[in-house]
Amino acid sequence: MSQFYAVLAALLCGMALIGLFQTEDLLRRILALNVLASAVFLLLVTVARSAEGIDPVPHVMVLTGIVVAVSTTAAALALVIRANEARRRHEDEP
Amino acid sequence: MSVLAWGFDMLLAAGLLWLAWQALFTQRRFSAVVNFMAFYLLMALVWVRLDAPDIALAEAAIGAGVTGALLLTALGRLPAGTSVGADPRRWQRPLQHLAMAGAGMGVIWLAWSAYHLPRPGLAGEVTATLDATGVSHAVTAVLLNLRAFDTLLEIVIMLAAVVLVWSLGPPLGPPLRAFAPATALPGLPALSHLLHPFFVLVPVYLLWRGTHAPGGAFPAGAVMGAGGVLLLLTEARPWEYLRHHRLLLHVLLAAGMALFLVVALGGMLLTGTFFAFPLFLAPTLIMAVEIATALSIALMLMAFYLYGEPGQ
Numbered sequence: 001m002s003q004f005y006a007v008l009a010a011l012l013c014g015m016a017l018i019g020l021f022q023t024e025d026l027l028r029r030i031l032a033l034n035v036l037a038s039a040v041f042l043l044l045v046t047v048a049r050s051a052e053g054i055d056p057v058p059h060v061m062v063l064t065g066i067v068v069a070v071s072t073t074a075a076a077l078a079l080v081i082r083a084n085e086a087r088r089r090h091e092d093e094p
Numbered sequence: 095m096s097v098l099a100w101g102f103d104m105l106l107a108a109g110l111l112w113l114a115w116q117a118l119f120t121q122r123r124f125s126a127v128v129n130f131m132a133f134y135l136l137m138a139l140v141w142v143r144l145d146a147p148d149i150a151l152a153e154a155a156i157g158a159g160v161t162g163a164l165l166l167t168a169l170g171r172l173p174a175g176t177s178v179g180a181d182p183r184r185w186q187r188p189l190q191h192l193a194m195a196g197a198g199m200g201v202i203w204l205a206w207s208a209y210h211l212p213r214p215g216l217a218g219e220v221t222a223t224l225d226a227t228g229v230s231h232a233v234t235a236v237l238l239n240l241r242a243f244d245t246l247l248e249i250v251i252m253l254a255a256v257v258l259v260w261s262l263g264p265p266l267g268p269p270l271r272a273f274a275p276a277t278a279l280p281g282l283p284a285l286s287h288l289l290h291p292f293f294v295l296v297p298v299y300l301l302w303r304g305t306h307a308p309g310g311a312f313p314a315g316a317v318m319g320a321g322g323v324l325l326l327l328t329e330a331r332p333w334e335y336l337r338h339h340r341l342l343l344h345v346l347l348a349a350g351m352a353l354f355l356v357v358a359l360g361g362m363l364l365t366g367t368f369f370a371f372p373l374f375l376a377p378t379l380i381m382a383v384e385i386a387t388a389l390s391i392a393l394m395l396m397a398f399y400l401y402g403e404p405g406q
Contacts, residue, residue: 002144004103004107005103005107005140005143005144006205007205008107008110008111010201010204010205011111011201011205012110012111012114013201013204014197014198014200014201014202014204015111015114015115015118016114016118017194017197017200017201018118018194018197018198019118019119021190021193021194021197022119022190022194023118025123027123027126027127027165027168027169027172028118028123028126030165031117031118031126031127031130031165032118034130034161035114035117035118035130035133038133038134038137038157041149042137042140045141045144045146045149046144048144048146048215049144049145053215053217053218053221054145054146054217055215055216055217055220056216056217056220056232056233056235056236057215057216057220057236057241059146059148059149059233059236060233060236060237060241060244060245061244062146062149063148063149063152063233063237063312064237064244064245064248066149066152066153066156066157066312067152067156067248067252067312067391068248068251068252070156070157070160070161070164070395070398071251071252071254071255071256071394071398072255073161073164073165074164074255074259074398074399075255075258075259077164077165077168077401078258078259078262078398078401078402079262080168080172081168081171081172081401082262082263084171084172084173088173
């Protein structure tokens with residue numbers, strides 16, 4: 001079962017990377033980065049299931065990563081909003 | 095049973111791939127964001143399937159809840175339809191296709207190697223040292239004792255993100271009050287009043303549970319933060335409240351990091367090693383750090399949502 005989820009993580013990873021390179025919309029890029037982060041987390045948690053039980057260290061890394069991902073998303077969204085505001089103001093005054 | 099579990103896994107995987115595809119390649123931005131929120135909810139189910147209930151709790155509250163609210167608010171402040179930002183030049187096109195082809199190749203390779211991954215692990219080592227950490231749940235032990243330094247750095251990253259978002263200036267656009275749908279939906283404030291005790295009760299329960307079972311500071315902070323965002327959405331009062339208590343707000347935002355540092359330095363004074371707690375003090379210290387961290391995480395998630403420093 002864990003191999004199944006590892007392959008799913010790889011597929012999601014590829015989809016996110018292609019979405020990231022293909023789109024020109026900054027909001028869509030943030031979404032792609034988040035999907036990519038989820039795929040990496042999925043791979044980590046899948047690896048954590050070893051023969052001798054469940055390794056808690058990758059779980060902790062993912063838990064930390066989720067919080068870092070939401071921080072990054074918030075910062076990136078704030079920058080996108082500001083950049084858009086600045087561009088609009090620039091276009092308004094000819 | 096195994097056929098049922100297998101079918102469930104297949105359904106989950108198909109749903110995840112479909113939602114990710116929709117979020118990344120659909121035309122309309124709004125449906126992309128909604129699909130993305132549903133993607134996170136399915137991810138929470140995947141975490142449950144992979145025996146990671148701590149991550150499932152945090153993902154459901156942070157991923158689907160707070161990230162979704164952040165994205166929807168950003169969507170409301172960006173002009174509809176038009177593309178914002180990158181406009182690749184003609185000579186960049188081949189590079190773009192090259193990057194996409196490289197990503198495709200890389201993924202095939204990644205899938206191949208993921209299939210043959212070796213499974214080393216620290217499960218045995220962590221179980222062996224669990225008695226010396228002061229808590230009985232392995233994830234909490236790693237998070238707040240064995241690898242506490244990582245957690246400290248993570249809180250610092252989060253605080254840095256808040257500083258970045260707030261340093262860009264006061265909240266943009268119409269004040270948050272204008273978005274509050276209280277006038278359009280009179281039931282919403284009442285519902286939020288009704289739900290708010292649960293947004294306090296559930297984090298307290300999760301914090302208490304964290305020492306011996308899945309739970310702890312991260313899910314608790316996330317649930318509290320999501321409740322705070324709901325409160326900001328349904329009423330204008332907390333917004334005003336934040337404006338009048340700037341100093342308190344700053345202190346509470348930094349409380350998690352400050353207490354963490356004090357504990358780490360105190361450990362250095364007592365035992366000579368950074369972040370080493372004496373065993374008899376460990377449960378109390380871990381609980382104190384968890385409470386402060388959960389409060390800080392909740393406030394920082396709310397702070398992100400404002401997209402600017404209140405009261406400026």
